[in-house]
Amino acid sequence: MNDAHPRSRAFQIFSRLVVFVAVLLIWWGAATTTKQAGMVFADWPLSLGSFNPPGWLDYMVPFLEHSHRLLAKLVGVLVLILFSWAYVRSGKQALEVVLLVLVLVVTLGVFIAAGDERFDAGRKQMFLTVALGLALLPIGWLLWSWKARSWTLVEKLTALALLMVTTQAIFGGLRVTEISDVFAVIHGCFAQAFFCVLILIAMASGGGWENTGFTGSVDRLRLTKIAGTIFTGLIFLQLILGAKMRHFHRSGVPDDDLFRTQGQWIPGFEDPIIAVLFLHKFTAVCVLLFALGIAIRLFTGRKQSDGRDFRLMALIVGLILFQIVLGLSVIGTEKSFWVTNVHVLNGLSILALAFVFAVRAWRGRYVESGLANPSSGVTLKA
Ligand code: HEM
Ligand code: HEM
Structure with a gap:
């Protein structure tokens, strides 16, 4: 390129x-x-x-x-x-x-x-x-x-x-x-x-x-590349589910149960909108666990990089937690104008940051063993 x-x-x-x-x-x-x-x-x-x-x-x-x-x-x-x-x-x-x-x-x-x-x-x-x-x-x-x-x-x-x-x-x-x-x-x-x-x-x-690329060991960069790419795809899937629900069910929310859907942890799939609502909630949990998993993995191996990858993922985890609170509030407030719009906008921020994470991982530079990173002073081990 x-x-x-x-x-x-x-x-x-x-x-x-x-x-x-x-x-x-x-x-x-x-x-x-x-x-x-x-x-x-x-x-x-x-x-x-x-x-x-x-x-x-x-x-x-x-x-x-x-x-x-x-x-x-x-x-x-x-x-x-x-x-x-x-x-x-x-x-x-x-x-x-x-x-x-x-x-x-x-x-x-x-x-x-x-x-x-x-x-x-x-x-x-x-x-x-x-x-x-x-x-x-x-x-x-x-x-x-x-x-x-x-x-x-x-x-x-x-x-x-x-x-x-x-x-x-x-x-x-x-x-x-x-x-x-x-x-x-x-x-x-x-x-x-x-x-x-x-x-x-x-x-x-x-x-x-x-x-702009992360610096880190070979293993670390491989992890951030794979995880960042899958994660961006997962968020995009979540946006598609959200959009499908939003445009095919316009009046109010399809169900007012906050955590479960129609009173069940796994509802019937006969009504496509209820199925999409359930999948949107389920994917939210997957997205959160996935991001948390990456963040913990990056934190425990932090000596292998300058830590910029961890900091970005930690920010994303924070935004996802906020997004889940907003999502619950969309249901709780029966689609208040501001809550719903902030939910969409925060969803956009999560996608954008996931994408930036993936780009920075793909532009990452391997660091030879023992090189000091001038910006943070951390000693990097490959
Ligand atoms: C050029 C860039 C454009 C961007 C980035 C853009 C972006 C968007 C976004 C993000 C939404 C909200 C979708 C959602 O909440 O799921 C939307 C809704 C909408 N946009 Fe655009 N838009 C653009 C151009 C246009 C144009 C040229 C039209 C022409 C008519 C248009 C008509 C609409 C309509 C009618 C809606 C409401 C859809 C609905 O309620 O079903 N947009 N747009
Ligand atoms: C990672 C977590 C989440 C992300 C990234 C996310 C993202 C989105 C986005 C982007 C939309 C609008 C899509 C569009 O029209 O373009 C949306 C819609 C929606 N989300 Fe989420 N969401 C998340 C979690 C949740 C949770 C946990 C709930 C509820 C428990 C929820 C409830 C809803 C509802 C009800 C709508 C439809 C709003 C409407 O009909 O106007 N979301 N979500």
Whole structure:
């Protein structure tokens, strides 16, 4: 992987700004879902055919949905700037950027036309087929460039982020125009994956990227790599379960039993929502035990590293405990607006930190026996 990238402080600050605005956007999306404002406007990309639909500033529900759309447009523009900046700065042809953007705009346009077509199923299908065909162009371009061209990691990731933000807008739009809960779940989960890519861009464009990896013995790094990867996957699974429950059961919580589900430790699986609620609770326990296990293992073997891996995992354990309290409170308060939104946002933080843990493990550096770590003064033994 070619990491060499002409780093600039301004680019790094900008990439962090994009992360910050994306957090706001995800919170806004979560608030839209919690207030059941998702279908307040049945059209897309405009709301009631306007950038400024009547009364959207006067009532909470249209305000949430419309401002979520506006914020999403802002994030789209910010990501486009990020990509163009990374790409053009490294001396590549600006023409290619223009062509890519054109293809993305036309693809979006055909998806919008498919969404607008409500009466003629044949025409809708035709638009969808053309749009999917067009979407293959940028995806193919990215795959080919990723493999065949000597791009830096930041160039690859900003291009990926641009395609992801466009895809996310399409998922959001289809959720509305197709009145689809399935697209709502995909939209909710894809947002979290997109956020991880933004975090990686901010990490890779900073001056500290070279030293971001954990340092430790061979065994320790192997452990952190495997554990970090499985752990990130487990958290993502938990998010999918949460999103499924959230979008397929909108009024209140499916069951008010805090620890058990419908009065049983293992409920019947006939009702899919009850099954998902039980699995979400069960996975929460697995996630907690897994993270605790890693943290204890890293702590007992702390002489084999500089301790940064342990500190990060300890923070994650703390956030998971908080998340479980929030999850119980979501049920206890019958989905209070703030509690539910903080539960979603804290879930995002756990995913992001698990992902950062895995990245730092994969970028880890083996340390020879007896080397002292200058930052902590701890003697490392391989
Ligand atoms: C560009 C980036 C975008 C991001 C990162 C994003 C993120 C999110 C998130 C995290 C949620 C909450 C999902 C949940 O709680 O499970 C959400 C909800 C929603 N988003 Fe977006 N969104 C984006 C763009 C859009 C666009 C362009 C639209 C266009 C209409 C849109 C429409 C919606 C709707 C309708 C909901 C509510 C879904 C429901 O209640 O079922 N989003 N969004
Ligand atoms: C590691 C622990 C946990 C994580 C990472 C987590 C994460 C999440 C996330 C991200 C969502 C929203 C998904 C989305 O729409 O995008 C969610 C929903 C939910 N979670 Fe959790 N959760 C955890 C533990 C718990 C626990 C222990 C409970 C209850 C005992 C719980 C109850 C709920 C409920 C009821 C919802 C649906 C809320 C709604 O319908 O609006 N969660 N969870």
